[in-house]
Structure formats: C-alpha cells, structure tokens
Amino acid sequence: MLSRTADNLYWLSRYVERAEYLARILDATQRLSALPLAYVGTSNEWESAVATAGCSTAFFNLYDEANEENVTDFLAFSSANSSSIRSCFEMARSNARAVRTALTMEMWDAINGTWLELKRYGNGPTSREEFSRFLRWVQESSLRYDGSAYRTMLRNGAYWFSRLGVYLERADNTARILDVKYHLLLPEDERVGGPLDYFQWAAILRSVSALTAYHWVYRESLKPWLVADLLILKEEMPRSLASCYEAIVRNLDQVASAYGRQGPAQRQARGIRTRLQNSRMDGIFQRGLHEYIGEFITENNRLGAAITEQFLI
Amino acid sequence: MVAAFDEMKGHNDGVRPPYAELSRWLQEVPPNVLDYRRREAELLFRRIGITFAVYTEGDADAQERLIPFDVIPRIISSAEWRVLEKGLTQRVKALNLFLKDVYSAREILRAGVVPDDLVFRNPAFRPEMSGQSVPHDIYVHIAGIDVVRVDAETFYVLEDNVRTPSGVSYMLENREIMMRLFPELFSRHRIAPVEDYPDELLAALKSVAPHSAVREPSVVLLTPGVFNSAYYEHSFLADKLGVELVEGRDLLVKNEIVYMRTTQGLRRVDVIYRRIDDEFIDPLTFRPDSVLGVAGLMSAYQAGNVTLANAVGTGIADDKAVYSFMPAIVKFYLGEEPILKNVPTWRCREPEHLAYVLDHLHELVVKEVHGSGGYGMLIGPTASKIAIEQFRAKLKTAPKNFIAQPTLALSTCPTCVDEGVAPRHVDLRPFVLSGRDRTRIVPGGLTRVALKHGSLVVNSSQGGGTKDTWVLDG
Numbered sequence: 181m182l183s184r185t186a187d188n189l190y191w192l193s194r195y196v197e198r199a200e201y202l203a204r205i206l207d208a209t210q211r212l213s214a215l216p217l218a219y220v221g222t223s224n225e226w227e228s229a230v231a232t233a234g235c236s237t238a239f240f241n242l243y244d245e246a247n248e249e250n251v252t253d254f255l256a257f258s259s260a261n262s263s264s265i266r267s268c269f270e271m272a273r274s275n276a277r278a279v280r281t282a283l284t285m286e287m288w289d290a291i292n293g294t295w296l297e298l299k300r301y302g303n304g305p306t307s308r309e310e311f312s313r314f315l316r317w318v319q320e321s322s323l324r325y326d327g328s329a330y331r332t333m334l335r336n337g338a339y340w341f342s343r344l345g346v347y348l349e350r351a352d353n354t355a356r357i358l359d360v361k362y363h364l365l366l367p368e369d370e371r372v373g374g375p376l377d378y379f380q381w382a383a384i385l386r387s388v389s390a391l392t393a394y395h396w397v398y399r400e401s402l403k404p405w406l407v408a409d410l411l412i413l414k415e416e417m418p419r420s421l422a423s424c425y426e427a428i429v430r431n432l433d434q435v436a437s438a439y440g441r442q443g444p445a446q447r448q449a450r451g452i453r454t455r456l457q458n459s460r461m462d463g464i465f466q467r468g469l470h471e472y473i474g475e476f477i478t479e480n481n482r483l484g485a486a487i488t489e490q491f492l493i
Numbered sequence: 494m495v496a497a498f499d500e501m502k503g504h505n506d507g508v509r510p511p512y513a514e515l516s517r518w519l520q521e522v523p524p525n526v527l528d529y530r531r532r533e534a535e536l537l538f539r540r541i542g543i544t545f546a547v548y549t550e551g552d553a554d555a556q557e558r559l560i561p562f563d564v565i566p567r568i569i570s571s572a573e574w575r576v577l578e579k580g581l582t583q584r585v586k587a588l589n590l591f592l593k594d595v596y597s598a599r600e601i602l603r604a605g606v607v608p609d610d611l612v613f614r615n616p617a618f619r620p621e622m623s624g625q626s627v628p629h630d631i632y633v634h635i636a637g638i639d640v641v642r643v644d645a646e647t648f649y650v651l652e653d654n655v656r657t658p659s660g661v662s663y664m665l666e667n668r669e670i671m672m673r674l675f676p677e678l679f680s681r682h683r684i685a686p687v688e689d690y691p692d693e694l695l696a697a698l699k700s701v702a703p704h705s706a707v708r709e710p711s712v713v714l715l716t717p718g719v720f721n722s723a724y725y726e727h728s729f730l731a732d733k734l735g736v737e738l739v740e741g742r743d744l745l746v747k748n749e750i751v752y753m754r755t756t757q758g759l760r761r762v763d764v765i766y767r768r769i770d771d772e773f774i775d776p777l778t779f780r781p782d783s784v785l786g787v788a789g790l791m792s793a794y795q796a797g798n799v800t801l802a803n804a805v806g807t808g809i810a811d812d813k814a815v816y817s818f819m820p821a822i823v824k825f826y827l828g829e830e831p832i833l834k835n836v837p838t839w840r841c842r843e844p845e846h847l848a849y850v851l852d853h854l855h856e857l858v859v860k861e862v863h864g865s866g867g868y869g870m871l872i873g874p875t876a877s878k879i880a881i882e883q884f885r886a887k888l889k890t891a892p893k894n895f896i897a898q899p900t901l902a903l904s905t906c907p908t909c910v911d912e913g914v915a916p917r918h919v920d921l922r923p924f925v926l927s928g929r930d931r932t933r934i935v936p937g938g939l940t941r942v943a944l945k946h947g948s949l950v951v952n953s954s955q956g957g958g959t960k961d962t963w964v965l966d967g
Binding site for chain 1: 539540541718719724728729731732737738739740742743753754755756757
C-alpha cells in the first residue's frame, strides 16, 4: 500500500478521534460549570478545558478570557484553531477524499455525511440546547465512522494503520486529561480537595466515557487513586493507556507479520506496553503521577514519529 | 436555424421505435414523481461525493459542484450503435496509425496529405517522442470521442479527445443511480450493460505493459491530486480497477525504472494510466515548475520500462486543424471511407478559408485550435454584435489559432426542466479502449445535455448536465 495512503488513513482516524474527545471535554465542562460554586470551588472550568485540549497557548493568542462563549467557539467551531472540532472534521474529510479508494463506501458515507451536516451548524449554536445536540452529534459521527471502519474494512495495512491512528490519539487524549487534572488524583494520604472534588472526578471519567465502567470495575464510590488506576493501568477499560497500548502493539504485530519484518516502531511500542504492565499505582504515586504522565506523553509522541518514519513517508 | 432532430420524436411529432416504451412511461408517470426522483438523484450524487470543481476567476470557493443529472435517459437502438461502434473503431485505429507515423516515418507528411508545419509547429507536438517507439505501437489507449447527431442517419465526430478524456465515471454512476431510482422503467427495456468498463479498461492497460515487464504487470492511476476538477473520477476509477491511485510524489525513478513508495518499501510500476497532461508529467523534460509529475519519468519511458496511457504527444491529434484532415487520414492509412463524418471545417490559417469565415461569422461556430471545454469559442447565431466584432479582431491577429464550423442543429432529447419535460440539445461521448489484442467499446457513453433552452453548449463547465445513455439490446 502507498505510504501516502497509509499516512492519510492514520491521520483521518486521529482527527475523528480528536473531534470526539473534544466533544467529550466540552460536554463534561458544560456539566461542571452548571454546578453551584459550593460544589466545584472557584476554578475556571473553561480554562481547564482549553488546557485539557492541549491548546492553551493558541487560545490565549486569540482571546483574553476563557469563558463559555470563547472556549466553546474555539474548541468547537473556530477555523483559526487547527484542532477545533470543525477543523478536525474538515481535515478528516479532506484526508478521506485523498484516499477514497482505500475507504469502504460506509466509511466514506460516514465522514462525507458528517462533513455535509457540519455546515448545518454554521458558525456556532444559537442556544445551549442546540450546543448539546451538536456535541451528541459529534460523538455519534465518530462512533459511526469508527463502527464502519471496524465492520467493513478488509483486515490489511489500511485497517491496521487506521487503527494505529485511533489508539495513538486516544492514548494522547487520556494522558492529557490526567496531565491537567493530576492534582485531583492524589493518593489517599495526600488528599487535598476533599468531597469538593467529587464532581471533578466524575467529569474526568465522563470525558473518557468511563463513569459507568468505574462502578462496574471497583464497585465503590469515586476515589481519586482508583480513577487514576482505571485510566492508566486497567486493560479492560477501552480508553486507558494500557488498553490503547495493548491495541497498538497488536496492530503493529499484524503489520510486522504481514510484512515479514519488525522495526523500531514495534520495539518501541512493546517497550511502552511492558512498562505499563509492570507499573502499579503506588509505585507511580511514589515517583510522582505528574512526571509519569509527562514521560508517557513524550514516549507516545516518539512512537508516533517512529511509525511515520518506518511506514508513512 | 432549422428545427433540430429530436431523438424521441424525429423531425415531426411521432415516436421513434427505440423510445416507444419511454414515451408511454413519460405519459403515465405523474410529474411530481419525476421531480421527486430528480431531487432524490441529486441527494445520492451529493452523498456519494460525485462532484467536480469549476475554475472561475476570483472565486476560490467554487470547489465541488454537482453536474446536474437528468433522469430521462437517452436511447440508442442497437442498429445505430453498430454503426457507431464500427465508425469509432475505424477512427481510433487511424488515429493510432497517424500518431505512430508522425513520430516515426512521417509518410503522411511526405505524401502531402497533412501539411508538415501543422505538425512541427504545433505546441502539442513532442519532439522528445520522435523516433521513439511506444509499447505495442499504441498511442491512444483511451479515447473519448465526442459525437453529435443531426438526423436519423447522420452522426458527426465533433472532437477526438485523445489526451486524457474524462467523464466515464458519470457513464457508470448515472447507470447505477438510474437503476436504483427507476427499476420499473428498466424492467420494460433490455439495456446493454456498461458496468464491465473497468474490467475492459484494466485488461486493455495490462495488455500494453512494456515487453520488459516479467510478472503480472502492476498498473497505477496517476492523478494531479484532490484539487483537480476530475479528481472524483480518478479515485472512482482507481477503486473500480483495483489499482493504486498515485500522485507524482508517490513515484520515483531509479535507473530508468519507475517505483512507488509503499509501506513495504519501493514497488515497481509497469503501466501508468495518467490523468496528467504531457507538460506536467516530468519536470526534467517538460515544465520544470511542475510539482505534479515525476522527475525522470520520461527517461524510464524512453528506455521502454514503463507504459504511459495515453502516450506522450497524442495532443497533436486533438488539434482542431489536424481534426479537419481526419477523413483524409482515415483514407490514407486504412484505404477506407470514413464511417463517421467530420464536421466541415474552415481552417483560418488558409487565406481563402479565413475570408469566408470573416464574411460569415454570424452563422458559424469559431473555436480555438488548441482549446477544449467549451472555453474561448464564438457561437455566431447567438452572439451579440459586439462579441462578433471582438472575435473578428482576434481572428485577424492570429488566424492560425482558429477554425470555424457551421452551427450544427444538434439533436434534442426530452429532458426534465423547470417547465416540465422539454427537448434539449445533447451530444454523446463513447469511450474507446485500444489494447494490444483488440479495441473495446462498452455500449453506451456519456450523454451531455445543454440544460438552457436553445443552448448548444453541453460542457459541464458551462452549465451542461448529463444523462444515462441506453443502448438497446436486439
């Protein structure tokens, strides 16, 4: 398969995944900001949303204040933000168009349909209700694209590279939430926030669609260190770092076995996965959660670069 | 102008036999159903993404428009088709022989049948191809010959389109959509299928692989990229052919062999179905500023290690002045009378022709010899006095650049328009495939229709639409 095609598929999946993640962050933020101050403290949720999306610098270059209107516009609709939901869908569609032959009809229909419908939302919502509908629609679009890929693609290079895009992006997104909110997830003896933080924890789980999963796994009320455990180490949790790396390694192995050779990308991915498998939460807390996550983000980016180097150019 | 021949009604108000069933159906079907289907078709096209780009000055956002699709089919009887098929095969055979001759022995020039300055001073002539043989002596692998009809018996060839003809995706998609929208109408006819076109195309392309290709030849489709107006068609065809859709940057040439960059390293390429014009395919040989092509591609081509379809230099046969010699060209190589007529053509390069044209501008169509797409032409009978005078001036300054033809009364076909069903002018572009083994033409083609009342311009860039084209079986 052409390197350019693989590259386009990889980024197409990344953009769709990113759009969904942004919608989840905005959804969780909207909920938090609607709570009385007594429940969430005085932190600026909208500013935190921008940080979680990883684009604080770009945001403050354009706006003075992180409020609902500015952040919603910036993360969802702005064309000036190359990572807004709109930009993500537009780039996903233009990548899709460039590799139409590598997509199944269902995938093209999903992404082209999304792009056509995006126009309906114009430059932004006219009400909070409409914005909620928009966020739901973004998540549904992503599910539809992902589902069509999963259900209709041939299991060959095109599929594996598109999955790699999904999981690398997802790992990055989960790690970013943890990176921004790490101070809320300290171990038992260092709790700083107290019950005030309950809704913050719920919001974190909600942004990775893990609120229900949490209860099934732990059968306990929300405990910050368990939230961290779920999002980092639990392989059965689809958006955890461990689960993403299980999938990354699996897909890279498929590529290696089809091509009959291993390369740096495979070795690096396996290294990261092994480290995740050998980690335990108390160890991570001892070394520092923030440092652990920071290193992970760097490693994840390095793997992205290695995949590009080995296959995509 | 005389009343045009109508494909359904003929010259009077009867119903020609191939249209009997359709005419009955048109009377039965309530007008709102037609209108509803028409909107449904548009939705389908948009959903599938069958779009094309229109380039207009100062309008960067003009991307991705739909070509209007008309739901009433254009019907050709099998007897009519047999004549067309024979005529097209003959014409493409002659074109291939002509191109081979022009780039090698040049007998036709020495015999004085075609003036040699028309060849050598032609911008589409490629000196790089002189004395250069191409695999299996085929230059035009894919031709999209534009044919118009003026009465029950007479078809004229309007243009040969032997560079990178487009439109075949519409032939295929129009049929698919018609079958989805009008199953009932289909069941009343026996219509020759067109869906095997991609298979025929692939077979033709594989048959012309270079002699040095040892294994199963690897075929790719080379596109200028997503910004090209026909990009949809390129991706559609690559998909149907099951070949890689490559851009220039995906290919590279090493030791006069062409490779593509894949996730598994470099892979050899044998046949390139290229949808990029000559000038852009190799910056080392042609335009150095082109980023669409592949550096060194011509060296691999000249070494005989890759087949380009169509060959480099075919544009010479698309020149409208060369076109005017086609009847003589057919006779010269095949010793046969041309089956399909040429439109009588005045070559403004010849003084007595020019004098005639200048005297009759108001009744002629004047075209640029190198032009295409319906741009830069004058349609005398409908042009304003000012436009005619402006054109007269252009004609006098550079007569060589123009030819003129009588305004043909193109046949009309019933078409859905705002006022209901009304006759509109149509042309037909069948696609002729030349392989090493044989010539292939799937029964059908792209019918283009001028949607404006009285308009003779069917080009999609000028507001034309398309129709499904049925060749009836038996």
